[in-house]
Amino acid sequence: MHVVGIDGHKKTHTLVAVDQLGRRADEITVKATPSGHVQALKWIARFGQVLLAIEDCRHLTRRFEADLLLAGHAVVRVHTRLMAGARRSARERGKSDPIDAEAVARVALREPELPRASLAGPARDVKLLVDHRRRLVRSRTAAANKLRWFLHEIEPELPVPSRGLRRLCVFDMLAAELDGRAGVVVEIARDLVSECRRLTEQINGLEARLRRLVETLAPSLLNIPGCGVISAAVVIGETAGAARFKSKDAFAHFTGTAPIPVWSSNKVRVRLNRGGNRSINHALHMIAVTQVRRGGEGADYFAKQLARGKTPKEAVRLLRRRVSDRVFRALLADEAVSQPTVTHADLPVSAAA
Template identity: 30%
Template sequence: MSMQQVPSHRRVVVGVDTHKYVHVAVAIDDIGTILDSRSFAADAGGYGQLIDWAASFGGKLTFGIEGTGSYGAGLAGAVRRRGIGALEVVRTDRRDRRLRGKSDTIDAENAAKAVLAGLATAVPKTADGIVEMIRQVKVAKDIAVKARTSAMISLKQVIVNAPDELRQELQALTKMTLINRCAALRPGRVTTVAAATKHTLRSIARRWQQLNAEITSHEKILTELTSSMAPELAKAFAVGPDTAAEMLIVAGDNPERIRSEAAFARLCGVAPIPASSGMTTRHRLNRGGHRQANAALYRVVIVRMQHHEPTKAYVARRTAEGKTKSEIIRCLKRHLARELWAAMRPIREARIESQIAA
């Protein structure tokens, strides 16, 4: 397919289907005509070639990139550094794939057409500041927490199948006493089942201790980063470093990309969705959005329902109005999202001021 030049006042949209090693791009003009399609290596050199190829068409250039949080992150960053607009494109729905088939070129074309039709409007996260640092540490902590939980489950399972005398000695102990006792076991030479069991218990217990120390170090870093970036957010009642980290991760290093508090609530999965039909008017739970952020909001709400006087008063009032506990929790999560969005206002204002100054 020969390349075509587009007048400077016309629009050119480049859709990119991203993969681990290769990115496939399709360029279309503002009436949907395909100008060209190419494949590029998914590395720094390939990003530069792709952007130069896209710029060669002329016109007002915009990129629509799939997977800006994974395989497309590098390309999105390269496009942003060149001062070109980029939008995040969600994967094509299954119905369209059944009708048109599936190929990398078709996916790239669909990405471009989604931008042209106004279906893709999300600005990708920049992932180049403190929030990205927080996200990376949070990943390390979450992995360690899962491993620590797995170690405890394995420890208790080994005790269930341990020789009677050893099982009776350990089964009634509390968690930390059990960990310390098992970590201090001296199995000696592994010549009996009891010695092998002690060896296993000591190994698992010491692993738990190592993971616990690692988690503590991650929590310390998260506390420092979240407190320095968003002190008002970190001070909110029942909002610990984990919850603050999740809220900042949702907002990203460029929170100004989120146009309103309602958009932030939608990202957190707490914006109600109309579910009315006929004479019935109702709303249902939004099952989209960032699930970890939604879970973090839930944990804060549960703590506040038990220990926060204004929240307890709200629950009593809404219960008297006939609301169920689930409905009240959904309302509280929505209110909490509004509160935390307001607490992050200084970050957004600082970003906007820096952009104006630049």
């Protein structure tokens, strides 16, 4: 069985086939167009049963991934950081598209637990909506900060709540206060009020849409104390299917809640994991902090860790890992209801992931 490594770019894709010993068998470069994808599929068919490994640059290769999956191939994703070691250990020096594609293939031979690609589903829609909402919130924050300075210049004693520039009633009050005033500063402030209102209406609409999606895809997440709609949406969008993780430990490694071993000899030591998916790590942290603040099971666990001599930061980290495990179980339960669970062992090498 051969492994085909793929180095994707905006205009071309380079494919290199290697055998089980990592020796290059053949290579081809095709255009990043539908006709080029057909040419690549015909070339791959020459090798019979294959495993396809693609550099994880989904903004460039998403369409190619979909064509490969629809053709019935198994596709695994190789993170770019894993390719550096493969390039350094290769006999051919330098960096080129064929060298990178060969490095991708050799990483796939070396690493048996690479994440498998799958066709985009509702989880991607959730991620896109969450990312879009995040951009709108940042824009509103920038406009609101500028608006506050202008409002202070216009009327220093104007009462604006600390978090009021996200409520429609506050915008109505500001519009009434600015009505009838003259000057360039007032004109700009009036425009900023309108901009903040527009952004707030868009953000509220996205949150309502995300709530409907979360209640459909993973209602069990909302039953976890401290988990709101936005946190649940981040978890769903970034996870993209909990069944692709072999265990809760693998999921914790993905979320950055699993510690990193840094020990030698007989003394076992670990340190904080600053890697993993930081978006989902932040969502889990907010769930843990909310549980501590509101009381209940999470607060009891936090207090128990403090009684054992842990610092507040260490106790929150342990609670965050506990939340990660519970989130993983909830995602698996919801996926089992919506569709039959399929493990990696059930997937043939040439079947779609």
